[in-house]
Each structure stands twice: as C-alpha cells, then as structure tokens.
Amino acid sequence: MIHSPAPLPDPLQEWLNARGWALHPHQQAMLDAAQDPATLLIAPTGGGKTLSGFLPTLAELTAEPRAGLHTLYVSPLKALAADIRRNLQTPIAEAGLPIRVEDRTGDTSASARKRQRADPPHILLTTPESLALLLSYEDAPRIFAGLQRVVVDEIHALAESKRGDQLMLALSRLQALCPDLRRVGLSATVEDPDAIARYLAYHPDPCRVLLADPGPTPDIALLDVPQSPPWAGGGGRYAIPAVLEAIEAHRTTLIFHNTRAQAELFFHDLWLANSKALPIGIHHGSLSREQRTRVEDAMVAGDLRAIVCTGSLDLGIDWGDVDLVIQVGAPKNIKRLVQRIGRANHRYNAPSKARLVPANRFELVECHAALDAVREGTLDGEPRGDGPRDVLCQHILIAACAGPFHADALFAQVTSVGAYASLDREGFDACLDFCATGGYALRSYDRWQRLVQRPDGLWQLRDPRAARQIRMNIGTIMDTDTLKVRMRGRGGAPLGEVEEAFAATLTPGDTFLIGGQIVRYEGLREMTVEVSRRGGTTPKIATFMGTKFATSTRLTERILDMFQQDDWPRLPGHTRDWLHLQRRISRLPRGDRLLIESFPYDGRPHTCIYGFAGRNAMQTLGLLVTQKMEDLGLGPLGFTATDYAVLVWSVDPIDDPAPLFEGEDLRAGFETWLAGNAVMKRTFKASAVISGLIDRQSPGKRKTGRQATFSSDILYDTLRKYDPDHLLLQITREEARRGLVDFGRIEDMIIRTRGRVDHVQLGRVTPLAAPLMLEPNRVPVKGAGQERILAEAAQKLIKAAGLPA
Template sequence: MAVPQTIERWFDGRGWRVRRHQAEMLDADDAGRHALLTADTGAGKTLAGFLPTLAAFTPERLGDQAPTEGLHTLYVSPLKALATDVRRNLLVPVEEMGLPIRIETRSGDTPSDRKKRQRSRPPHILLTTPESLSLLISYPEAAELFAGLKRVVIDEMHAFATGKRGDLLMLALARLQALAPDMWRSGLSATVADVEAYRGWLAPWGDLDAVSHVVGEPGAPPDISILLPDGERVPWGGHAATWAIPQIYEEIRRNRTTLVFTNTRFLAEYIFQKLWDVNDDTLPIGIHHGSLSVEARRKVEGAMARGELRALVATASLDLGVDWGDIDCVIQMGAPKGSSRLLQRIGRANHRLDQPSRALLVPGNRFEFLEAQAALDAVEEGVRDGEDFRQGGLDVLAQHVMACACAAPFQEDALMAEIRSTLAYAWVDAGVWQRVLGFVENGGYALRAYDRFKRITREEGGWWRLTHPEHAARHRLNAGIILDGEMLTVRFRNGRSLGRVEERFAASLSPGDTFQFAGLDLEVEVIREIELIVRAAKKSAMIPSYGGARMPLTTHLADRVRGLLIDRAGWARFPDDVREWLEVQDWRSELPGPGELLVESFPHATREYSVFYTFEGWNANQSLGMLVTRRMEDRGLGPLGFVANDYSLAVWGLKPITDPAAILSPDILAHEFTDWVTNSHLLRRAFREVAVIAGLVERQQPGKRKTGKQVTFSTDLIYDVLRKYEPDHVLIEAAWQDARTRMTDVGRLAGVLERAERETVHVRLDRVSPLAVPVLVPIGRERMPAGSADDEMLIEAESLISLAMTPE
C-alpha cells in the first residue's frame, strides 16, 4: 500500500524523502507481518517503526471516521530517557501533520495518578520499558487495556534481548499476544549480528517465516582513526589512556561538541577530572553515568540537547543515546570491546545517515591498540558481534507467573503454552513448569510452612488465583529485573575503612585469599553482609590488582586480535614500536594462533611464571586464575599469585608448571570449579539476585525500602535453609545458572579447556617475553595512591620491558 500523502507531504516539507526501509516497514504492517528492521544509526529507524501507526491515523486511512479510542501502539525502550526523548521527537511530526494521536510515557518516574489514569483511559501510543510493561500486565484492567492493541515497537533490541530484561519482555509479549491476537511486533536495531536469532526472538513460537527482515539503506561510512602518542611509544600497560589527555583536550577545543566514552564509571570520573585539570579555557565539560542521580543526569542531558556543553564524558549510560545531531566527534577511551558496541557509540556523532560519523579510538596499551585495529577492520567490513541467546531465567519466569496471577486467575496449561511460545522458554517442560508453580505457590518444600510465602493457590480444573489481594500490591512494589550492584566496604577488624569494591569481585573471594587494594596486600578474613573484613597479608597478594567492573571482550573481536598477531604481512601498517614488539616476540618465542592455546613459562625474580594466552576476556581469565592456583596448590607447585587481563592470565609460584595441558584438564570444571563456586560467595550472591527477582525476598515494603544489608541478611538465611533441606530448589538451580554464565563466564572457560586439550603450545623461555609484559605490568596503576608504590611499579615495568626486548 502506498505511503499516505499526509506523510509524503510532511517529509517533502522538511526536504527529506521516505526512505526505502521506512516504506518497507509500512508494507510489512499492511501485509500483516512482524518485522525486524536493521539499519545504521541516523537512518530514521524509530520513525520507520512508528510509520505504520502514524499512517493509521492519517485522513487517507481514517476517512470520515473518528480514531478509535484506546491503546493502539506500545513502544518499548531499554532506557527511560530514550522513551522520553522519542516522545519529544515523535510529537513534532504528529503535531505538524495534524494527526489525532495522544502520546504518553510510562516509567518509574511517571506520577502515580497518571499511571492510574492510563489504565482506564490510555493514550493511543504509550512509550515504556520492559519493567513498566510487566507491571501493567499485573493489573486487573490488563485484559481490557490491551484488547485493542495493534502494534508493539521494540527499540534497540540488541541492548537487552539476550539478558533477563529480554526474558521479561518476551514473556510480556506472549501475554499481550494472548490478549490481542492481531497484535504485530516490530523490532529495531543498528547492531544485530545474528539476524536469524533475533527474528526467532521476535516471532511467536519461533516462526521465522512470520517475520520480515527489513534492511536499512546504507549510510555514509564512518570516519574512524586510532589516536597515537605524539612522538612517543604506545604504552605497555594500563587502560586509562591518560597519555592522550592533552590531545583529547585539543580535539574538544576544535569541535562544537565532543562525546568521550569510557568503559567504566571509575574511568569516567577519572578522565573527567583529568580533562578539568588541563581545561585552561574553562570549557563547559559534563559527565554522565549510571551512579549519578536522576536529576544530575537529566540536567546534563538537557544541557547537551540545548548545545550548551563542549564535551561530555560518559559510560554505557549513553550507548543507546539520544538524538544529538551536533556532536562532531566521538572518542572511545581504551579498548572498544566489540564492533557492535563501537558502532553504537560512533553513531552518536552527527546522527545523520548521509554524513559520516567521526570517531577516535584511544588505546591504553599495545594489546588495546590491536583490539582497536581489529574493531576498526570489523566496522569497515560491516561485521557485527554480540552476545548469544541462552535459556530464560527461572527467576524471571516466576516473577511473570506472579504478575499474571495478580491480574486474574489463570489456567496452568494455557499459561504454559503462552510461555513456551517464546524463544527463551520453549525448553520448559511439564516438570519444570510444576516446579515453578510450586515455588510461586508456597516457596517450595522447605519453606511451605511459612504463610508469607503462600502467594497463589490451585483450584479445580488447573486454575490458579492469589491467596490474598495484598500479594498483588507487594508484587507491584518489588517487581523488576534491574538490581543495583552492592558495594562492599573493605575494612580492618579495628574498623579502619580502606574503601569499597564491587560485590561481584568480593563474591569471588574466600577466606584466606589475598588481593591488593589501596596500595596494600590484604588477606580476606570474612565476608560479612556488606563488609569485606581483611587483615594485612603476610605475603604478596595472590591477586595483585583489584579489577573492578569491566566490559567483556567479545569472542568475535578476540578472534580478530589473534588473527592480527599471526598476520605478519599486516604488521607493516602498525606503529614502529608495536611492530617491533611483535617481531621480537616472534623471534624469541611464539605467537598464539587460532585454535591453539599458547603457554609461556619462564623464571623471573626468584619465581616461576606461566602466561596463558586465552583471549577470553577478563572475567573468564580471573575465574581461570582462581581455579589454576587451586590446582597448583594441590600439586605442590606453591602458587604465589595470578593476574588477568582480557587477553591472558599470568600465574607464578615456587615451582614451574611443566605440563600446562594437565593443569587445564576438562575435569577442572567438575572439581575445582564446583568447589570454588560453592565455597566462595559467588553462589550466595547469585541466590540473592534471583530471590529478589523471583519475589521470594522483598526489597520494598509499603512506606519503606529495605537496605542492602537487610536484603542480604534475609536472603542469606533462606539460602542456608535451602542448601541444607532442599538443595534442588528451583532458585538454587537458577542461582547456579547465573553463577556459571554471568559471574564466571563458564562458557568461555570451557573454550579455553577445549583448546588446551586439542592443541597446547608450551614454550619454555629463559626470561619474560614481549607478549607477557602487558599482563605483568600491574593493571590499574591509576587507582594506586601516588608516591613510592607508583614509582616502584614504573621501575619494575621498565625493567621488564628492557629484559623482554633486549636481544641476546
């Protein structure tokens, strides 16, 4: 069907044209098909997603009839800010075309009176998030509210489809499809790697034939370059890239607006402060990350939208961005970690399809230079990467079952069929379903004696209903998937505090483990609620640097870096010092090729070192370090410590590892891995998350919110009971799944073990190799207090470099 003249005239009036992919989204809707649109940033994806809705309200489609009241289109965004921004941009065409459409947003920030009114008198278009949609489904008005729903538009699918928020949204879509069988789904993304997988995610019952794939018109290729030090060498270690601060400041001075991305909140604060230190012109420079208050973030977003900032330092909080067309350049500090993430960030510049987005990549060290080059090559080749889909979480499923029960009694077979229509939960069989229902019913066998856990009850004919209306109110207060990561205070028994670390890091430790923090070698005495009690270690720290939260290196980019290492002909395009680094490595040792695991062993400073070149990311390498040192201990090798980065793991001890393949035998996952996860706080932490998501423990009660300490205390008590009396409880299973996949990256660990079993290349050297230097230069030097510790590390780094690079 042709594009309505009302829409054509509006595009003409702006000097635009309806692009092919925008028209094809309209065609897919007219043909009664779901649609997945993949298009570059700036291609008008959001407008394309809404075009069928706008067309339905044009005079050409309405004729003499008044528009039907009620909810017509749902727009689901991963970010509240993105929904607000879309509403602002959508109001312009609606008002200028004179379309009779009411548009509203609904999120956690929406006033309660407006939320209540939206359930009885909804707008035509409602912009919301997965969590707010799930809550809407839990109200008794849901059946009537969604009965006339025509379309759901899901923006930035790649940002949450593969995680628990994706699970929650997929279940909500299944519920909506049952309430509105004629509803059509549209998914939008700029960076989908596996189109078929996303089509399966979008389609009911995984019916790929029901989903059209609409490919956006190509835009101007991005202008990307790697920033290198002026007359100096690419650094060996570190990841903050502070060497580039003067050059970055000059870039900010040249541009109207520059967006500076960092990979962690710590680095955002650190780089922001470094820029202010050199800001002699007092240029307006802002900062934006998830730990800032809503008010602070909104203030910065408003200043950017008004063109009042010359630069903004941000984290992933702006990856999905807002339409700021006046950004001249995007700067990526440190490694990009993935080609899709890099493209998403680059797309924040210009945000126009016909103009190239300009970006600078600033590597913090030599491996990061290779990673930046690999990402740049991938972008030029149009290759995307991303996370794989996995089985849906049982904790999310339990939350959804409770939401459905809050709305109305449900029939268990019908709801199971709905759930199985989704990609994430197609695996759920009758046995799993009954376990989930049993948990929601009374908490499970070990908890069924407590009335507080009795939330639903079964009646004749397989119908389930709430045991008491108050459970609906409690559910709505606590439902959600996003959990704030707790920070644990590191302190001595005498009360002296040293600072705070992420709970994820603390959870990987056990009493007796040693790590370095605030310039001190510390031994863990006990992990207690939200405190990490330590004492001064009598020996050097086993984990020489506290890593903090880090983005994972994608498998695709890791493979490309390995390819660059062995492509000797391609080294000619690298800076002289990087090329020399690789040439000396090639002469002195080996280079890690695809499909093999290179392990180098060498003596240094009275210790025996082994470096495993895994390229599996920091999280997997950190976990591997825990396992390898435990196995070394069992075999009498006297492990003294380990350090990990994205590319490699270095371990050292009193005796050499003579057979690394035996150290990495596959049974390490069955023995050491199981013992480590069970005896550390990893499983306990994972249980806390799933218990909150599944509704077993409430974060919030009427009129008050529990502290993190109170939630921790409650979940720890329940965890101990279940471990003792019901170790196969559905939430223990869910916690194990989380601990394996998210916290330890066991899938990538298994990849290391497979390569080790298939082809381990073990090279015995008489000294440190050039490739080993970056992992042995302690990472995170910028966290250390200035002074002698910092000077000693610099001296040690220079000594290592000289030893590795001097030919003999």
C-alpha cells in the same frame, strides 16, 4: 503480482512535502509491511528508524481516528522513551494529527500513571519493567483492549539480557489479550538478523526482515596521540592533550568510557588540563537524575563542547549536534563500538566520525582488530541459551497479580517465546510449585505460601494483598547496593550514588570524586552519604560497579588471527617491534593451541597462560589453576588476570602444565570450588530477588544491601544443607556458569585448543607477559605456598641470628 506502495494519508504527505522530504526506501517498506505479524528493521543510526517504526501507526490513526491505546513502544532506557516522545510531537503537531503520545517509566508521576490506566493515550512509550507492571493489574484487558502494534526499539540491547526475556514473556501475555497484535523490532546493530527475527516473532508466525541501505562507511581511526600508550593500566589519561585538541576542533564531542570510575577519573584530569575553559560535562548512571537532566538539557541547547560518558548515552538518543565520538579504552565488543560511533553525525547518509584511544599497549592491538571489524561490517554476539527460570518465576507471579489463571494456558503462552520454546511441562510446573510454596525446604513457612489452586483448577494469589508486594519488586535489573550522596545541610543537592561497600570504608574527612567534583565525606545520616565541597585536590575514587566488559569471542578471534600475520604494517612501530620481539623470544598465541610460558622473575617461578577467554573467564581460570596447583603441591602464591592471559607465581615451577587443563578434572574442580564460593551467594541473591523469594522493597521501606545479603546468605546455606536440588539452587548454578565466572568460555577454550599445549620455558620474562607484571589487581593465594615461604624466612632469620634450628 506487483503491489503498489502503500500511500500516506494527506496530512502526513503534506507535512513531508512542506519540509522537502521524501520517504527513504526502508520507510516505505515499513508502510508496505504494516499488516505483517512481525517485522524487523535494521537501519543505520540516523536513518530514521524511529519514524519508520511509527509511520504505520501515524497513518492508521490519521486515516481512522479512534480512542484508546493503539501502539505500545518499548525501549531499554527511560531517557530514550522521553526523547522519542519529544521527537514524535513534531510531526503530530505540525501535521495537525489528533494523536496523543505519552511516556510511562519509573520517572512518571503517580497521578499520571493513574490517569493513563483510566484513559490510555494512542501511543504509550515505556520500558520492559513498566510494561510488566501494567500487565500485573486486574484491568490489563481493558487497558490494552484494541492494541494493534508493539514497537521494540534497540531490540539487540534487550535481546542480550534478562530484561529482554521479561519483555518477550510480557508480549506473550499481550498476544493472548490481543491476538491480532503486530510486532516491530528496530535496531542498527544486529549480528544475526535471523536469530533476532526468531526472538521477536510470535511462534509459529514468521518475522519479515527489512535491511536498509547501511549508508556511508564511518570515518574511524585511532586518535593521533604523540605519546605511546602505557604498558599496562587503563584510563587513557596520557592522551588528554590530544583529546582537548579534538574537542576544540569539533562542535560537540562524546567521550565514551567502559566504566563509571574511569569516566570520573578522566573527567577530573580533563578538567584540570582544560586551560581554555571549554564547557565540558559528565554523564553516567550513578549520577543523580537532576545532574543527568542538566547535562542533557545543556546538550540539547548546544551549550557543551564535550560530554564524558558511559553506556548511559550508548543508545539512540538524539541530543545535540554531536560531530565526533571518542572511545577511550578498547571497546571490548564490536557491536558496542558501532552503536557508539553512530552517536556522531546522527543523520542519514552522513558518515559518523570516531576516534579510539587505547588505554595500554595491548589495547592498541585490540583497537585495530575492532576497527577492521567495523570497516568490514562484522558484528559480534554471544549466544544466550535457554530463557532464565528466575525470570519465568517472576512472570508467573505477575500473572497471578492480574487474576486467576489456568496453568495450561500460561504454559502455552510461555512456550510461544523463543527462549522458552524448549521448556517442558515438568520444568514449568517446578517454577509454578516454587511460586506457590517456595519449594520443598520452604513450604512450611507461611511467607512463601503465595499461590493456591482452586477447585476449578485455576491458580490465584493466596492473599490478594500480596499483589502490592509483588508489584513493588517487579524487574530484572539488579541494582548494586548503593547509598544516595547529598550535600550536607537542609535541602542539600543530590549528587548521585556510591556503593555501600565503598561508603563503609569512609571516615569523616575522606574525599572522593563524584560528578566530576571532589567532595569531602562528612557522615552518614538516614542511609544517605552527606558531603561538603571542602574536597581538596587528591580524591579517593568512588568504586562505581558499572559494567566491566569482557572482550567478545569474535573480537578475540580477530586478535589471534592478527598474531598469525608475518608483519603488521598498520600498527605503530613500537607495537610492531614488541610483537616481533615476542615471536623471536617465545611465540605468539594461536587460536587452535594454548600457549603457556614459564620463566623466573624476582626469585620466583612464574607461569603465563594465554587463554584469550575474556576477563571473567580468565579470572575464574586463575582460581581453578591455582587450586589445582595447590593439590599438586606446587605452592601457588597468587595470580593476576586480564582479558587475554593469567599470570601465576608460585614456590615451585610448573614442569608439565597439561594436567592442569584436563577438561573433566577442571570441570569437577570448578563445581567443587563454585559450591562454596562467594560468587554463588552473590548469584543466588540476584536470582532470589528476581524470582520473588526475597523482596528488595517493602511498603514504606527498602532493604539495605547488607540486609538483603544477610537474609539471602542464610537462605542459601539452609537450602544447600536441607534441599541441595532446590529449584533456586539449580538456577543459581546455571546463572553462575554463564555470568560472573563465565565458565562456558573456559570450556570453549579447552575445546578449540583440544589439548594442544605449547609450553615454552625461558630464562626471563617475555615481552607479552611483561605488562601483566604491572597489573594492579593481584589475587593472593592463601595456602601451603605461603606457609613454606614463612618457614623459609624463619629459618633464614634464625640462622642469621646464630640461633639453633
């Protein structure tokens, strides 16, 4: 049976006609699917995804006006929610629709939040954290009464993090309050539509997937730079003259960087080279809200020719007339590159234009692999596994804040979420017991006695006043331990934040970069870094944590496949010659074998292991291999790691590397090393905060990073000693394996190489290993090797002095 397309109400159709617009096929398809329980729309950037998501809502509210909350929109960014509100106001105002739209984020005033609870708008735009907070109130059933639709924007970004797990648990509770709730997911970059559809669906209801026309192929290439990239390092500053030429030739250029520190460095050098005084801004998450807002407003007004930025401008915000994107440094992830490319020519059927600037010689190869993937429409993504239990613990506490609950009902809600579908009742009850008592080792402490079970079987807060404390600590985003930075003096302008650890290294007179300007550290006052403009010209650099991306598995596979080609005609001559030289002197790495090179350098044996497992995993591999070498008496002295290799130097050479990579031994060594490593304490702290064991905020005060770390370290040591199988220690081990140390990718490396090791012993440094010699981040190994070197040096000194041994 053929169904006719769902019509638009007259006011909306007249608004479209007045603009000379017609609905795109995927927008009409969204209208036709309006009553489906779940719909996932994958449409290119600029393809009208947002309007597609809201058209059924606007149509329903126009045809049947009503009071109360009709549609909830959830986005990963506060700024994106505010931007969507601005964009929605246009059709609503011009079509004369009686629809109220408001946003509710951490930036919303207390009075507005209070009013929204009492009188919800028709459309509420929010974030996962603000939604979780709303659901924690006793009047949540009244607030969400009549809710019809939930629109999750940039769903791919949420699906990759704990924020997405928190959101889906919140939606399971919303679905219990509103059984007929319909779900909509929007994205431009989904590598596995079926997986995201399962993620979005309310099980066992199906989710329809709508694929829009992908539009024209983007115009992407390497930026034409006369100079060759350096052999090592990052930042891409060698390309600044070419970047300035590109800025001058376009209306507005976004210049993306992978870290905040790199963005600050690049902006500073770009500004110094900006002889024509082109208006250029900087935007990243460590800057003050005031400074970010100034840059955003200038973008909207068209007052800036370029913005140096990080992931803070990754997602679908439509600011200014951007016609060029420049990615400085390898993107590390194909999906991230596609998202950033889409910021240029943010219009349907207009090709996006982007240029890549590799930061060093190896990144040139990686950039070519990424460009090929984008042209082929290939995306990447790492499987996330089961839902994290620290997020589940927080969800249980949020449910308790809203009022008494039945464990069976909550368990049913939780297991309706795809990530938690395999959770058994024993695992759920362990989380419930942890929330109620703190677990075996902590149940005698009153502060962790938070839930009690009533005679009727319902669970509730032991003390209703605890709800305030729980609400203050809702969220899964782990802030780095930062301090505010302000200009010195009464009412000094806020500049942003720097890490506590960085601030601790400063003495009055030191200078550093923030917001593109050099400032002078004057002192610390009331947990605020006070600075002046007397910065000079040679700054230190604030150690912004940001996110240090690891090259994705899919992109790594492409690089290894490239190495197996006979030639690389599209690579620059200098890079082709480099790879051919590597093949002649040694060999190029392969995906199904592990290449290990041994050679002398500077009087010491060096070993290079080409694991291609990503930066975090290769760093971990360096720690594990040097520990194994220590056990074998080889005297490791240090190592350095990149996304693709680990370089180790030692007192004695490695004659047979195979025993270093035996899976079970490596896994056992990993577990032993991890148990006492600082990574575990850092991971424990994060899980303890998310699960509610440790508060990051209390009424009237906020813990400093040092205070939180100190208290979490004591708890960690206590639990390891008295309750080693405590739930939170189990969670910590799970999180550490897939987080900071990424041991899973080391295991994948061992599986794909299956013990096939190519050990090449040479008399000199190989071409592919040479750049690792120039890497600045060297990790020393303190052990028998250092003692042997000191003993040898002492013997030489004694002999040279003619003294008896």
